[in-house]
Amino acid sequence: MRALMSHAAGGPDTLVLENKPALVAGPGQVVVSVRACGVNFPDTLIIQDLYQIKPERPFSPGSEIAGVVTAIGDGIEGLNVGQRVLAVPGWGGMVEEILLDAASVIPIPDAMPFDEAAAFLATYGTSYYALKRRGRLAKGETLLVLGAAGGVGLAAVELGVAMGARVIAAASSQDKVDLAIAHGAAGGVVYPTGPFDKDGQKALAGLFKDAVGKGGADVCYDGVGGDYTEAALRCMGWEGRFLIVGFPAGIAKIPANLTLVKGCDVVGVFYGAAVARDPAAYRREVAELFDLYEAGAIRPHITARYPLERAAEALTLLAHRKAMGKVVVTMNEETA
Incomplete structure (x- = not known):
């Protein structure tokens, strides 16, 4: 073979x-x-x-x-x-x-x-674990997804919609945002290519804030990292949950004072380790994902x-x- x-x-x-x-x-x-x-x-x-x-x-x-x-x-x-x-x-x-x-x-x-x-399973499993167990995403909350047209990002968009959230898709081109909207996102924002200087960071944070609205994001799914992380963190709502999923743009350094000002959680998402530590929960979530697939909610x-x-x-x-x-x-x- x-x-x-x-x-x-x-x-x-x-x-x-x-x-x-x-x-x-x-x-x-x-x-x-x-x-x-x-x-x-x-x-x-x-x-x-x-x-x-x-x-x-x-x-x-x-x-x-x-x-x-x-x-x-x-x-x-x-x-x-x-x-x-x-x-x-x-x-x-x-x-x-x-x-x-x-x-x-x-x-x-x-x-x-x-x-x-x-x-x-690698994408939907990761995103479901992130949103359900780590992010505690609830119906009616606002979810910002970075890298919304990638594998885990698009899965997060679909699952966020299926869980009753208002999903805002962030991606690097209009075609990618349009794809996320076609999969259920309520709106989207195109972010520029980094890296960013201080003014660029401020402008990027402004884009995210305008996209999620006055109340901020209840949950942010960060599958991008790099300079995008801090900018997205600045758009979090009070007691929001910021999910660290991946770093294709680089590993970010987060100002600790932002978490205090926002009263938010910064949460690591390591799906492989979670599966190994709690195989029973993994099996339950796989069954739930198959149910969502067969209902046509995710594909x-x-x-x-x-x-x-x-x-x-x-x-x-x-x-x-x-x-x-x-x-x-x-x-x-x-x-x-």
């Missing part, structure tokens, strides 16, 4: 497509024939050794997959050969076959195609699909922050 491998830290051009031996399921394990692999921004970091998790090399990037169970080890109940499933292994997904612990594999709804299943917006031999192009697209919605690597022509 073919696998895209990282042998040394570097960009997508350092990845090598190799042939690997077929996999065998041991006790408690399953082999999954991968049909699609979702591409996420952390995939671009992990191959450079810039992510908080650093797998032993060689490894394959690709944090979420969907496919078909082809072999089952001893001691497993509730899974069958031929079953359609998804999993979020964290890495290892840009392969034609993957060996997984059976407990990490989740059956997918019959109506969910493989490409949508592979583009589902992955896939803008590009690449075959495995062109997976480096998919990673480059995300690394340059040019993707809208989700990008998926497919292992064959079948995505349904």
